Structure formats: C-alpha cells, structure tokens
Amino acid sequence: MKSHGYAAHDAKSALVPFSFDRRDPGPNDVVIEIAYCGICHSDIHQARNEWKNSLYPMVPGHEIVGKVSKVGTSVKKFKEGDLAGVGVMVDSCRVCANCVAGDECYCEKGMVGTYNGKDYEGNLTFGGYSNNIVVDERYVLSVSPKLNLAAVAPLLCAGITTYSPLRHWKVGKDSKVGIIGLGGLGHMGLKFAHSFGAHVVQFTTSESKIEDAKKLGAHEVVVTKNPDEVAKHVNSFDFILDCVSAPHDVNQYLNLLRLNGTMCMVGLPEDPVSIAAFSTIVNRRSFSGSMVGGIPETQEMLDYCAEHNIVSDIELTSVQKMNEAYERVLKSDVKYRFVIDMASLAQ
Amino acid sequence: MKSHGYAAHDAKSALVPFSFDRRDPGPNDVVIEIAYCGICHSDIHQARNEWKNSLYPMVPGHEIVGKVSKVGTSVKKFKEGDLAGVGVMVDSCRVCANCVAGDECYCEKGMVGTYNGKDYEGNLTFGGYSNNIVVDERYVLSVSPKLNLAAVAPLLCAGITTYSPLRHWKVGKDSKVGIIGLGGLGHMGLKFAHSFGAHVVQFTTSESKIEDAKKLGAHEVVVTKNPDEVAKHVNSFDFILDCVSAPHDVNQYLNLLRLNGTMCMVGLPEDPVSIAAFSTIVNRRSFSGSMVGGIPETQEMLDYCAEHNIVSDIELTSVQKMNEAYERVLKSDVKYRFVIDMASLAQ
Numbered sequence: 100m101k102s103h104g105y106a107a108h109d110a111k112s113a114l115v116p117f118s119f120d121r122r123d124p125g126p127n128d129v130v131i132e133i134a135y136c137g138i139c140h141s142d143i144h145q146a147r148n149e150w151k152n153s154l155y156p157m158v159p160g161h162e163i164v165g166k167v168s169k170v171g172t173s174v175k176k177f178k179e180g181d182l183a184g185v186g187v188m189v190d191s192c193r194v195c196a197n198c199v200a201g202d203e204c205y206c207e208k209g210m211v212g213t214y215n216g217k218d219y220e221g222n223l224t225f226g227g228y229s230n231n232i233v234v235d236e237r238y239v240l241s242v243s244p245k246l247n248l249a250a251v252a253p254l255l256c257a258g259i260t261t262y263s264p265l266r267h268w269k270v271g272k273d274s275k276v277g278i279i280g281l282g283g284l285g286h287m288g289l290k291f292a293h294s295f296g297a298h299v300v301q302f303t304t305s306e307s308k309i310e311d312a313k314k315l316g317a318h319e320v321v322v323t324k325n326p327d328e329v330a331k332h333v334n335s336f337d338f339i340l341d342c343v344s345a346p347h348d349v350n351q352y353l354n355l356l357r358l359n360g361t362m363c364m365v366g367l368p369e370d371p372v373s374i375a376a377f378s379t380i381v382n383r384r385s386f387s388g389s390m391v392g393g394i395p396e397t398q399e400m401l402d403y404c405a406e407h408n409i410v411s412d413i414e415l416t417s418v419q420k421m422n423e424a425y426e427r428v429l430k431s432d433v434k435y436r437f438v439i440d441m442a443s444l445a446q
Numbered sequence: 447m448k449s450h451g452y453a454a455h456d457a458k459s460a461l462v463p464f465s466f467d468r469r470d471p472g473p474n475d476v477v478i479e480i481a482y483c484g485i486c487h488s489d490i491h492q493a494r495n496e497w498k499n500s501l502y503p504m505v506p507g508h509e510i511v512g513k514v515s516k517v518g519t520s521v522k523k524f525k526e527g528d529l530a531g532v533g534v535m536v537d538s539c540r541v542c543a544n545c546v547a548g549d550e551c552y553c554e555k556g557m558v559g560t561y562n563g564k565d566y567e568g569n570l571t572f573g574g575y576s577n578n579i580v581v582d583e584r585y586v587l588s589v590s591p592k593l594n595l596a597a598v599a600p601l602l603c604a605g606i607t608t609y610s611p612l613r614h615w616k617v618g619k620d621s622k623v624g625i626i627g628l629g630g631l632g633h634m635g636l637k638f639a640h641s642f643g644a645h646v647v648q649f650t651t652s653e654s655k656i657e658d659a660k661k662l663g664a665h666e667v668v669v670t671k672n673p674d675e676v677a678k679h680v681n682s683f684d685f686i687l688d689c690v691s692a693p694h695d696v697n698q699y700l701n702l703l704r705l706n707g708t709m710c711m712v713g714l715p716e717d718p719v720s721i722a723a724f725s726t727i728v729n730r731r732s733f734s735g736s737m738v739g740g741i742p743e744t745q746e747m748l749d750y751c752a753e754h755n756i757v758s759d760i761e762l763t764s765v766q767k768m769n770e771a772y773e774r775v776l777k778s779d780v781k782y783r784f785v786i787d788m789a790s791l792a793q
Contacts, residue, residue, distance in 0.1 A: 197705050205705045205729055207681060358544050358552045364726060371720040379711060379735030382552055386733045388726025
C-alpha cells in the first residue's frame with residue numbers, strides 16, 4: 100500500500116517529504132486515513148538520534164487519530180468511517196503474562212513501536228507523520244466523535260502516560276497530588292488529577308504559568324525557585340507526578356511525600372537522577388517510573404475523556420511548519436502540544 | 447538513677463567507661479537490667495560522627511535485651527523478672543497520624559532515638575552499652591524466653607529493619623525475592639524471606655559466602671562480579687531488599703525487577719545513588735527505602751521469631767573487646783552480628 104509523509108534521514112537534517120510502502124491490510128488489519136498527529140518531545144529525541152537507537156529513514160509520530168478507510172475480513176471492533184487512534188505501539192508478543200494482562204507496553208519480548216521500531220518480521224515501522232497507517236485492530240483504539248478530534252491526538256501518548264500512573268497509584272478525592280512541570284505531559288496530568296477529585300498542587304519554575312495552572316485545575320501553584328514555598332509542603336503529598344525531562348533535583352520533591360508516598364517519573368531525563376538515602380528511607384517513600392499504558396487502559400482513558408470532556412490544549416500546525424514547531428517545542432513555546440493537521444500533506 | 451556503661455567522647459577516640467544518671471522511673475516506666483546489646487554498624491557511624499549529627503558524650507546501642515528489674519505503678523504490660531527489649535526509639539509524639547497508626551518510627555514530630563538523641567525535655571538519651579535503661583512501657587518490647595536471649599538482641603534493629611519491608615511489600619510463597627549483601631541486615635533478610643515461603647536469591651560479591659547463604663536459606667546465590675549470572679535474572683524479581691551500605695550500582699538490580707517490582711534500600715550509603723530513567727520506567731519499577739518498624743510490628747516480629755525459632759547469627763563479645771569488634775565490623779569480619787555480653791561490665 101502506497102503511503103507518503105515526512106521523514107528524517109539522519110540525525111542532523113530537517114524532516115522532508117517521503118514516499119514509502121506499508122503492508123497490504125491483512126484479515127485483522129485496520130487502515131486509518133490519518134487526520135491529525137501530535138508532536139511528542141520523544142519524536143525530536145528520536146529524529147535526532149539523541150537516544151542512540153534511531154533507525155532511518157524515520158517517519159515519526161505516535162499520537163495518531165483519523166478515520167477508518169478499510170478493515171480486514173476478520174476485524175470486529177471497527178468498520179469503515181469509524182474514528183480511530185493509534186498510540187506508541189502497533190504490536191506486542193500477545194502471549195507473555197504482561198500482554199495477557201493487558202499491559203502490552205510492558206511486553207516481556209518488547210512491544211513493537213509505532214515508529215523507529217521493527218515488527219516481528221524485521222520490517223521498519225513508520226509512524227503518524229503520514230497520510231495513512233495499517234495496524235492490527237488489537238492495537239487500534241476507538242475514538243468518540245464527541246471530542247475535538249485534533250485535541251484527542253495527544254491523549255494517545257501524553258494522555259495515557261499521565262492517566263496510567265495516576266490510576267495505578269489510586270489517586271482520588273482523598274489524595275494530595277503534585278504535578279511537576281506544566282508542558283505537554285504536565286498539563287494532562289493536572290487535568291486528570293483534578294478530574295479524579297484530588298487536591299492538586301502544580302510545581303513550576305515559572306511565575307508566568309501560575310494563572311494557566313489554576314485555569315487548568317490546580318488548587319495551588321508552587322514556584323519552585325522559592326524554597327520557602329516548597330518547604331511548606333514537606334511530608335504532605337500522597338503522590339507526585341514528575342513530568343520534567345530537564346535536569347532537576349528529585350530529592351527536593353521526595354521530601355514532600357508523606358508516609359508511603361510515591362513520586363513517579365514520566366519525563367525521561369537524559370542523565371541519571373541522584374537520590375539521597377534519607378530521601379526514601381524517611382517516610383518509606385518510593386521513587387518510581389511509568390510508561391504509557393496498555394491497550395485496555397488506553398481505551399478506558401479515551402472513554403473517560405469522552406465522558407468528562409477532557410482533551411489536550413493544542414496548537415494546530417502543518418507539515419510545512421513542522422521543523423519550526425520542533426524548535427518551539429525545545430523552547431517550551433507551545434500551550435501545550437503541537438498537533439499536525441495532516442490535510443496539509445496534500446498542499 | 448545511677449548507670450554506667452561505655453561512651454564515646456568525640457569522633458576520634460575509642461569508647462571508654464562512663465558513669466551517668468538516668469531519670470528515676472515514673473509511673474509508666476520500665477527499668478531493664480541490660481543483659482546483651484548488639485553492635486549495629488550505625489553505632490560506629492554515630493560514635494565517629496560520620497553522619498555529622500553526633501552528640502557527646504554518647505553511649506551507643508539500640509539492640510537491647512535484658513530483664514525487667516522495676517516497673518512504675520501504672521505499668522500494665524511488664525512485671526519484675528520479665529524479659530524485655532528496646533530498639534532504636536524510646537519515645538515519639540504519640541498523637542500524629544503515624545504514631546496513632548503504630549508507625550512510630552515515622553513520627554511526624556520525629557521519634558526520640560534510644561541514643562544520640564534528645565528527649566522532649568531536651569535531655570540527651572543514652573543507649574544500651576550500659577548496665578540498665580529506663581523506658582516508657584509503650585516503647586518496650588516483650589521477649590520470649592524460648593529463644594537464645596543474646597541472639598535476640600539484633601532482632602531489635604537488624605531484625606525489624608528487614609522484617610518490616612518484606613511484610614510491607616507482601617513477600618510470600620509466590621514471591622521471588624533478592625537479598626543484596628550478606629551481613630548483619632542481609633542475613634536476617636534472608637532468614638525472613640525464606641521463612642515467609644519466598645524463592646530467595648542471595649546476591650553477594652564474595653564466592654566465599656555461597657555455602658553460608660545456602661545454609662541460611664538461599665535457594666540460589668548469585669556472585670555479582672559475574673555479569674552473566676546476574677543477567678539470567680533480568681525482569682524476574684518481585685522484590686529486592688538492598689542491605690548494602692557500600693557504594694554500588696543500583697541500576698544493575700533494578701533491571702532485575704519484573705512489572706511493578708520494588709527494590710527497597712535499608713542500608714544507608716553515604717553518597718546518593720544514581721538511577722537511570724529507564725531503570726524505573728521499564729516495568730514500572732519502584733526504588734524505595736524503609737527504616738525499622740513501629741512498635742506493634744516490632745512486637746509482631748519478635749513473636750514471629752519465637753514461633754519460628756528465628757534469631758540472629760552472632761558472635762558474643764565483651765565491653766573490653768568492643769573497640770576491636772568495631773574494627774572487625776568495618777572489615778565485615780563477623781558472622782553476622784556482634785553482641786556485647788553486658789555481664790562483662792562488672793569485670
């Protein structure tokens with residue numbers, strides 16, 4: 100099947116138009132005409148080989164929404180014309196304990212990434228900066244027509260990445276929750292934690308974000324360059340979601356956790372974090388990490404968003420402006436996620 | 447009340463005989479004639495001011511067992527002649543949520559340490575390297591006469607420090623558990639994990655410890671200088687208890703945890719540990735810490751030990767040989783805990 104999109108060909112060059120083949124849809128496959136694709140910071144890391152594992156040519160994009168244009172003969176969940184989404188994975192082993200439990204993102208064999216991966220036959224996978232995609236229905240999500248489709252796209256990565264740990268650590272109306280960083284991930288964590296009924300404290304380095312954080316649902320905002328403001332919250336949080344990739348001192352936040360509290364990292368700092376023994380031993384605290392979520396939980400999240408009218412705050416862009424958007428992401432100059440309008444591919 | 451024992455007077459000198467006063471027992475107090483006191487590595491850290499918080503003169507010792515010689519008029523749990531123990535704390539605020547829940551070691555006001563602390567009136571506390579101690583019965587543990595009393599002493603710190611996290615993280619017969627380090631803490635962790643029915647893997651840097659680890663209950667022993675041996679266990683552990691204070695790479699062990707696995711540190715490395723983002727994000731792993739346990743759990747542990755015939759492996763020493771014992775602890779030249787016979791004070 101013929102496809103076209105935008106690809107990186109090496110770590111240094113801008114993304115350029117690219118034509119390629121996808122597999123012809125098999126009996127279990129769904130073909131999606133892509134309407135929108137979010138720009139995740141990890142797209143930039145991988146396009147530029149910053150994680151040292153890049154495979155070229157690379158068509159990035161794993162926050163994909165669009166309309167089903169064709170289904171295989173055995174497909175049950177989808178029919179032509181349905182709205183559908185694809186996140187960070189397009190396959191997994193399906194038989195390990197984690198896959199069977201619906202935690203496919205933790206597949207013991209390793210999930211097949213939507214892009215910059217290889218499928219189990221060894222073929223490169225190509226992501227959502229393109230006009231269409233072919234995916235086994237097991238890894239395709241149903242999207243409600245109730246929501247603004249473009250603003251749904253980031254839910255497939257930024258949304259589930261924050262929803263999953265908040266659910267796993269049982270954040271609810273009795274929880275005091277901290278969100279570190281107000282960007283693509285952080286603003287979704289803030290919306291979800293607020294929606295789950297928690298008392299939410301937004302941590303930010305920037306006074307300019309106070310108003311926005313409150314509008315998005317923060318009950319309190321702490322500007323972290325003021326140590327006195329931070330210290331007021333010592334030993335008080337049940338859960339803190341760390342959405343920051345830039346280097347930062349995690350001990351400052353660990354010390355804010357109460358007995359049995361957890362701080363969970365979903366950003367991906369390049370350098371290891373440094374943890375003092377007493378930061379965890381006092382109050383039996385945990386420092387944890389989490390990545391996206393399994394397919395059942397991703398569907399649960401999308402359904403929850405449709406029911407509670409939650410989407411990402413986005414700025415729509417075009418493939419022609421994509422490289423410029425990358426530069427603005429690196430400067431955190433977006434509220435809060437760029438989404439590419441794939442109609443621009445035809446221009 | 448007159449007391450005498452051994453004290454450090456500064457960070458550099460050996461411990462020497464020392465006479466001092468303890469408070470006269472009040473209505474809720476228990477007086478214990480100390481029979482044995484364990485030597486915990488933290489005694490050495492504190493005697494030598496390695497944690498930069500030492501108060502002199504210091505009578506160390508928080509693994510205390512002996513016989514009740516007097517009880518206050520309101521004491522209900524103890525009578526003269528009973529065996530009793532005291533661990534790392536002799537008081538706490540008693541009214542914070544953690545104290546009320548029986549987690550006194552996590553007291554929000556800060557527990558009162560058995561030594562190198564100050565009570566709430568501001569008086570220095572003196573520990574178990576002495577002939578007697580006066581403690582409110584709320585912080586005194588009952589000790590069964592079934593067990594070897596000298597070998598019970600280390601249960602008050604090394605025992606509860608390993609028992610508590612194994613219980614908190616629900617280690618049982620379906621668990622695969624790793625114990626890092628075979629010393630005072632590690633050998634107790636190994637005994638408890640085995641007793642709880644887990645499949646236990648002992649990690650050690652030293653081939654010379656393989657036989658001992660197996661005798662103590664390890665189903666497998668991994669010599670960590672052989673990376674291939676370690677790699678065989680990737681993604682397989684439910685829980686790993688890290689009993690090592692010396693610098694070591696925790697990522698090597700985090701990578702052995704399966705989905706939702708926890709590695710808990712109970713040693714106290716002086717330098718911060720360094721954790722790579724992917725070590726926790728893969729498999730949603732947690733790096734945690736834990737300190738001793740509350741009074742109810744410490745009593746539960748002592749009762750469990752009496753029922754299952756669990757004590758520490760000890761080498762008995764005397765106050766006269768204490769400074770030599772300190773040097774041997776620093777060389778890990780003890781199987782696995784020194785206990786001071788306090789009868790030697792009279793010699």
